[in-house]
Ligand SMILES: Nc1ncnc2c1ncn2[C@@H]1O[C@H](COP(=O)(O)OP(=O)(O)OP(=O)(O)O)[C@@H](O)[C@H]1O
């Protein structure tokens with residue numbers, strides 16, 4: 001210490017730095033930029049590299065240059081002049097100095113100083129203070145990370161306690177005033193006392209901060225807490241080398257969750273569930289349940305959309321390419337897409353294709369998907385009774401699964417497929433709940449943007465799905481559902497349509513399907529006509545396709561057996577392949593009869609011709625109705641009878657005779673349920689014929705509701721009835737005048753070759769269809785109709 005002090009010259013330049021207190025022996029890096037400091041440094045370098053360092057004082061002290069009385073002498077250990085003119089210095093304090101007098105003021109201050117001798121006698125009290133100071137330092141080090149432990153360990157090896165105090169004070173972030181006090185206090189006991197107070201205060205503050213921090217941590221959101229816990233759990237698992245499979249699986253899920261672009265609300269749930277999974281034993285039954293659930297929500301295509309091709313020309317081309325005719329449905333579909341195109345999304349009312357079986361409803365839906373380049377899903381609603389099949393079971397059920405809607409969407413992997421709900425008219429309803437109400441939610445554009453499946457329990461946006469429903473009949477669709485749909489009607493095909501469809505679509509398809517693509521086989525038109533007229537009597541073309549298929553199968557078999565001549569299929573070969581005709585044109589074999597009239601009926605399978613047979617037997621005026629008739633039809637029969645009785649004179653009926661007979665009215669086929677008012681005039685005609693003995697013309701058919709007064713009212717389903725009559729070879733129809741409007745939009749193809757008589761009342765009908773009475777009235781029993 002002596003030698004240091006000796007080296008301090010009496011006159012030193014003052015390096016003037018604000019708010020810094022230097023301690024002896026400590027190193028300090030410093031950068032100076034001002035002119036005065038540069039001069040000071042130059043001066044120091046030119047002499048013995050030593051400068052004086054005093055903390056500024058606010059008030060003037062014992063000197064008039066604003067400096068504290070006690071300061072530090074420092075020497076320059078290293079110096080670097082930077083390019084920007086600043087100077088980087090490494091300084092070391094050498095000793096405490098006391099200000100004496102100012103020697104020079106300009107261009108920098110020079111002062112005379114006196115070195116202060118450090119107290120060299122130390123007693124046990126000082127040692128005790130010193131030990132406490134070191135202990136306090138250790139405490140501070142344990143509470144914070146800013147101090148390095150080696151420095152603290154080094155303290156015990158230093159002999160002079162004064163230096164220990166200086167090192168501690170220099171290394172800590174003390175208040176500037178405290179530093180100055182420690183520098184100024186020459187008495188070691190007092191110096192330590194102040195230092196230890198500072199240290200204790202510092203510890204108190206640090207503890208306080210730590211408590212506050214941990215309180216804040218407690219308040220951290222539950223999520224974060226779970227996150228930390230989970231991370232810790234992972235770490236523990238890894239540490240134990242335990243359950244590697246499980247952690248791999250968890251990791252796999254994590255990656256999937258990161259990768260799959262889930263909406264926030266789904267991601268949140270997925271992470272929560274994954275955290276739960278991570279805490280479970282894989283053997284637990286709940287583990288599998290939870291994993292299954294995760295699999296669902298992570299892999300649902302929440303935000304995966306296929307890109308639409310909304311180019312109308314192209315869509316039209318594809319629709320035309322895939323289907324013959326069907327102008328109206330195609331047009332409606334195109335309009336629908338055009339509107340959506342303008343609106344920018346395919347949201348909107350649901351299309352409902354209604355028509356008889358085999359008329360291309362399902363298959364045109366498929367085409368729409370192909371044209372839009374969307375995925376196609378077909379789901380049959382026939383026989384679905386249980387709401388859960390649509391909307392899924394809650395997860396609390398054992399073996400719970402999502403409903404079919406979500407299942408299909410996951411299977412196809414996009415959130416905007418064309419989704420065909422087939423046979424919506426066959427939807428069931430019973431104690432298991434009402435699937436229609438679940439469907440309502442699916443189909444209602446107002447609510448389907450957040451469809452919640454019971455199992456997933458998270459809203460899925462169905463609004464971009466293009467739903468198409470199909471039905472054979474509108475009658476059985478719940479009205480609320482029907483309301484939300486835009487109905488597009490498909491009607492039966494005419495013979496000519498069927499021939500075209502067969503030629504261009506069904507024949508190539510079936511030929512291909514039966515491996516005959518490379519064989520030249522000609523299907524004559526006469527063969528198709530034979531098939532259509534005598535083998536399949538249907539509104540659509542499904543059975544026609546099937547028959548064509550069976551012909552090709554038989555040919556394929558012959559070819560395989562080695563019999564390979566090129567073939568022509570004509571009307572005769574149809575018989576060879578398919579056996580005798582299945583239908584006959586009834587009319588050809590029929591002749592006028594008493595008590596039988598031909599009506600037209602509408603069913604969900606298309607139109608049909610319907611015979612009304614009546615017979616009488618001795619009795620007391622009883623009436624028997626058979627043929628699975630519904631209430632409305634039974635009432636029609638009573639109305640017909642009452643009207644005839646009431647107007648017996650007008651129609652040439654003997655009313656007395658009516659009291660002596662029993663009546664039986666029957667509609668074949670007996671096993672098919674029938675209902676509706678439209679058989680009214682048919683019933684009246686058959687009865688009038690029975691009562692008068694006049695025969696009914698056999699080559700015409702009729703349909704119309706009657707009133708008690710004998711008025712004829714309009715009916716529905718006319719187009720299908722019309723087409724059915726054509727199929728059956730009938731050329732003359734009697735129709736209610738009220739329906740005159742209806743046929744205005746029938747195509748000329750449909751109307752061609754058909755004679756129509758419009759009627760207003762029963763009298764007109766009877767005048768037209770009853771042949772004049774024959775001379776001899778046959779005996780009643782003989783008139784019993786014996787139809788097979
Ligand atoms: N206009 C048409 N052009 C070409 N093929 C047709 C046409 N109409 C129907 N088909 C073919 O007839 C077959 C039966 O049609 P589809 O299955 O679409 O009937 P559907 O109307 O859905 O009947 P259902 O009401 O019984 O479900 C299909 O192979 C279809 O391609």
Ligand SMILES: [Mg+2]
Nearest residue numbers: 361362422470
């Ligand atoms: Mg179908």
